[in-house]
Amino acid sequence: MKTRIKLFATVLIVLLFFTNCVKRVDNGKNKQTKKIKFGIVLHGGAGNITPQNLPPERAEQYRTKLKEALLTGYNILKNGGSSLDAVESAIKVLENSPLFNAAKGAVMTDVGTCELDASIMDGSNINAGAVAGVKHIKNPIVAARKVMELSPHVLLAGDGADTFAKEIGLRTVPNSYFYTPRRLKQFKKYKAQKKQTSANENSSFKKFGTVGCVALDIHGNLAAGTSTGGIPFKKFGRIGDSPIIGAGTYANNQTCAISCTGQGEYFIRNVVAYDISALMEYKNLSLKEAATRVIMKKLVKQKAEGGMIGIDRNGNIVTVFNSPGMFRAWATDSQSPVIKMFKTNN
Numbered sequence: 001m002k003t004r005i006k007l008f009a010t011v012l013i014v015l016l017f018f019t020n021c022v023k024r025v026d027n028g029k030n031k032q033t034k035k036i037k038f039g040i041v042l043h044g045g046a047g048n049i050t051p052q053n054l055p056p057e058r059a060e061q062y063r064t065k066l067k068e069a070l071l072t073g074y075n076i077l078k079n080g081g082s083s084l085d086a087v088e089s090a091i092k093v094l095e096n097s098p099l100f101n102a103a104k105g106a107v108m109t110d111v112g113t114c115e116l117d118a119s120i121m122d123g124s125n126i127n128a129g130a131v132a133g134v135k136h137i138k139n140p141i142v143a144a145r146k147v148m149e150l151s152p153h154v155l156l157a158g159d160g161a162d163t164f165a166k167e168i169g170l171r172t173v174p175n176s177y178f179y180t181p182r183r184l185k186q187f188k189k190y191k192a193q194k195k196q197t198s199a200n201e202n203s204s205f206k207k208f209g210t211v212g213c214v215a216l217d218i219h220g221n222l223a224a225g226t227s228t229g230g231i232p233f234k235k236f237g238r239i240g241d242s243p244i245i246g247a248g249t250y251a252n253n254q255t256c257a258i259s260c261t262g263q264g265e266y267f268i269r270n271v272v273a274y275d276i277s278a279l280m281e282y283k284n285l286s287l288k289e290a291a292t293r294v295i296m297k298k299l300v301k302q303k304a305e306g307g308m309i310g311i312d313r314n315g316n317i318v319t320v321f322n323s324p325g326m327f328r329a330w331a332t333d334s335q336s337p338v339i340k341m342f343k344t345n346n
C-alpha cells in the first residue's frame with residue numbers, strides 16, 4: 001500500500017513539473033508573438049511631396065494636423081471605441097482642415113466647383129457606405145457612414161446624396177464654404193492658361209491631398225475610410241476611386257483594411273484595395289507583400305502614381321507608395337505616434 005502511495009505521489013510531482021514547464025514555454029511564445037490590441041494609420045495624400053517642394057513651416061503645419069487627426073482616432077480606440085468611430089473622427093479632422101484635398105480645401109473641377117467623394121467600410125460585416133460628387137455636405141465621411149447605416153444602399157451620388165444628408169439632419173453648406181484662396185488661385189491660373197490637356201496630363205495633378213484612415217479596434221474589428229475632392233480640374237461629374245468600394249477603400253476582418261490615394265482611374269481599373277485583400281485571402285500573401293506587388297509592380301508598370309495605407313487583422317501596419325512622398329501617420333497600443341511625409345525617414 002505504502003509503495004502505491006509513493007508511486008502515486010511521484011507521478012503527481014512529475015506531472016506538476018511538466019505542466020509548469022509547458023506553461024513557461026507558452027508564456028515565452030506569447031511574449032514573442034504579442035498581438036497588437038489596436039492600431040490606426042492615416043494618410044493625407046501621395047504625390048510630389050519632397051523637402052524641396054515643402055518648406056519646413058508648411059511641413060510643420062501638416063505634421064501638426066496629421067498628429068491631431070491621429071490622436072483623435074487613437075483616443076477612441078484606447079477607450080475601447082470602435083474602429084469605425086476612430087476612422088470617421090480622424091477623417092473629419094482632416095476634412096475640416098484647408099491643408100488637404102478633402103471637404104474644406106478640396107480641389108476644383110473644370111467649372112470651378114468642389115465635388116466631393118467619400119466612403120467608409122466596416123470590416124466586421126463588410127458593410128459599406130459612400131457618397132460621390134456631393135456639393136453641400138460639410139463632412140462627406142459622416143454622410144458616407146449614414147448611407148451605410150440608415151439606407152439600404154452603398155453609394156449615393158450628386159443631388160440625391162446632398163438631399164439625403166439634409167433630410168437626416170447633417171450639416172450642409174454652400175459650395176463656396178469649401179473654397180480656399182489657394183484653390184481659387186490655382187483655378188484662375190488653370191483658366192488663364194486655357195489648358196486643352198486632360199486633367200490627368202495636368203502638372204498640378206501631381207499634388208494629391210486625399211485623406212484616408214484605417215484602424216483595428218480592441219474588439220478585433222477593422223475599418224477603412226477615404227475622403228477627397230478628386231483630381232484638380234476634373235470634368236464636373238467625374239467620380240474617382242475614393243467612393244468606390246474595392247478601389248479606393250476596403251475592409252474585411254478576415255484580411256485587412258485599406259485606403260488608397262493616387263490617380264483614381266487606375267485604382268478603379270485595377271480594383272486596388274480589393275486586389276490587395278484578395279492576394280492575402282487567396283494567395284496567403286502578407287499585407288506588405290500584397291500591397292508591394294500591386295502598388296510597386298502592377299501600378300508602376302502602368303505608370304500609375306499613388307499609394308496606400310493598410311492594417312491587417314493582427315495589427316501589422318503597412319504604407320506603400322510609388323510617388324516621391326505621401327503624408328502618413330500611425331500609432332498602436334505599443335507604438336507611439338509616427339508621422340512621415342517624404343520617402344526617407346521623415
Ligand code: ASP
Nearest residue numbers: 208210230240261262264
Ligand atoms: N484618388 C483620388 C481621385 O482620383 C485623388 C487622390 O488620391 O488625391 O479622386
